[in-house]
Amino acid sequence: MLSNLVEMPLFGVGLTLVVYALAQLLYQRTRSVWFNPVLVSIVAIIGILKTGGISYEKYSLGGDLILFLLGPSVVALAVPLYQRRSEILKRKKPILVGVFAGAVSSIISASGLAWVLGGSRDVVYSLAPKSVTTPIAISIVEKIGGVAPLTAALVVLTGCLGAVCGPEFCRLIGIRSSVATGLAVGTAAHGIGTARMLEVDRLAGAVSGLAIGLNGLVTTFILPLMFLFFD
Amino acid sequence: MVRGLAFLLLFQALGELISHGLGLPIPGNVLGMGLLLAALGCRLVKVDWIEEAADLLLANLALFFVPAGVGVMVYFELIAREWLPIAVATIVSTFVVMLVTGKVADFLEPQEEDQRAE
Numbered sequence: 097m098l099s100n101l102v103e104m105p106l107f108g109v110g111l112t113l114v115v116y117a118l119a120q121l122l123y124q125r126t127r128s129v130w131f132n133p134v135l136v137s138i139v140a141i142i143g144i145l146k147t148g149g150i151s152y153e154k155y156s157l158g159g160d161l162i163l164f165l166l167g168p169s170v171v172a173l174a175v176p177l178y179q180r181r182s183e184i185l186k187r188k189k190p191i192l193v194g195v196f197a198g199a200v201s202s203i204i205s206a207s208g209l210a211w212v213l214g215g216s217r218d219v220v221y222s223l224a225p226k227s228v229t230t231p232i233a234i235s236i237v238e239k240i241g242g243v244a245p246l247t248a249a250l251v252v253l254t255g256c257l258g259a260v261c262g263p264e265f266c267r268l269i270g271i272r273s274s275v276a277t278g279l280a281v282g283t284a285a286h287g288i289g290t291a292r293m294l295e296v297d298r299l300a301g302a303v304s305g306l307a308i309g310l311n312g313l314v315t316t317f318i319l320p321l322m323f324l325f326f327d
Numbered sequence: 328m329v330r331g332l333a334f335l336l337l338f339q340a341l342g343e344l345i346s347h348g349l350g351l352p353i354p355g356n357v358l359g360m361g362l363l364l365a366a367l368g369c370r371l372v373k374v375d376w377i378e379e380a381a382d383l384l385l386a387n388l389a390l391f392f393v394p395a396g397v398g399v400m401v402y403f404e405l406i407a408r409e410w411l412p413i414a415v416a417t418i419v420s421t422f423v424v425m426l427v428t429g430k431v432a433d434f435l436e437p438q439e440e441d442q443r444a445e
Binding site for chain 1: 332335336338339342352353354355356357359360361363364367368374377378380381382384385386387388389390391392393394395396397398399400401402405406409411412413415416417418419420421422423424425426427428429430431432433434435436437
């Protein structure tokens with residue numbers, strides 16, 4: 097009977113919602129950034145699936161339904177951007193220069209470090225677009241010739257790290273404005289970072305959402321050029 | 328609420344059509360965000376029509392990433408094989424990007440305007 101349930105989309109949807117609701121409760125009780133609900137949910141669900149011997153394919157029957165909502169949500173990021181347009185338009189220069197600098201430093205530091213530490217060509221290439229939102233990162237890595245699934249996994253890990261530590265790290269290094277903080281977290285940690293910034297402050301969330309698109313655009317164009325010289 | 332969701336999906340569909348039609352590397356949902364922003368700017372779409380649906384989705388944005396994250400389990404072996412360069416590069420680079428982007432943006436921000444606004 098239980099095995100029938102696992103074959104239904106209900107399983108993946110139900111498991112995700114229950115675990116996420118509990119993770120949110122844990123986060124609200126502890127207020128510790130390490131109990132980031134996304135990170136805790138991912139770890140807990142992987143643990144449950146592994147323990148129960150349930151394949152990812154079965155989980156994704158329902159998981160894909162939740163993942164579907166990511167599409168319209170990205171489109172919805174236009175709303176906070178529109179509502180905060182006057183504050184954002186006033187800061188065209190810091191936003192554009194900041195994202196460009198971040199995109200270049202991301203490619204150089206991620207691929208460079210992996211290369212120095214003896215990573216294989218696959219790892220060096222797959223790491224390059226790790227700060228870009230998943231669908232753009234995949235299309236870039238397919239173009240330059242990395243391992244798309246590895247990139248997808250690294251993008252999610254990067255996003256979790258940025259969401260967990262981003263706002264605190266920015267405060268620690270003395271970044272004052274919410275625009276700069278939102279931009280930093282959005283450029284480094286795409287949508288997962290943006291989700292955290294939306295909880296912290298609406299303007300920061302809007303700018304963070306903008307940074308996802310801008311970083312995706314910049315990286316799409318400069319990464320293939322940079323790797324032209326690397327090869 | 329339903330109308331708002333319909334508009335969001337419509338703009339995502341437009342984005343997908345353009346992305347696939349022109350063979351662009353930018354995904355449909357990101358193009359859809361740009362198109363919706365333009366439509367809001369030109370007053371083709373009123374923000375009241377979509378605000379409720381957008382707020383509901385964005386309030387739960389983090390949840391929608393969970394299934395993507397669970398997908399990492401499929402690639403455990405791939406990551407475990409070269410875990411050291413992967414871990415170091417991912418962690419250090421994420422902080423480098425936040426440092427560079429944040430500091431550059433912070434440095435270039437119009438300070439006077441900030442104070443006037445407060």
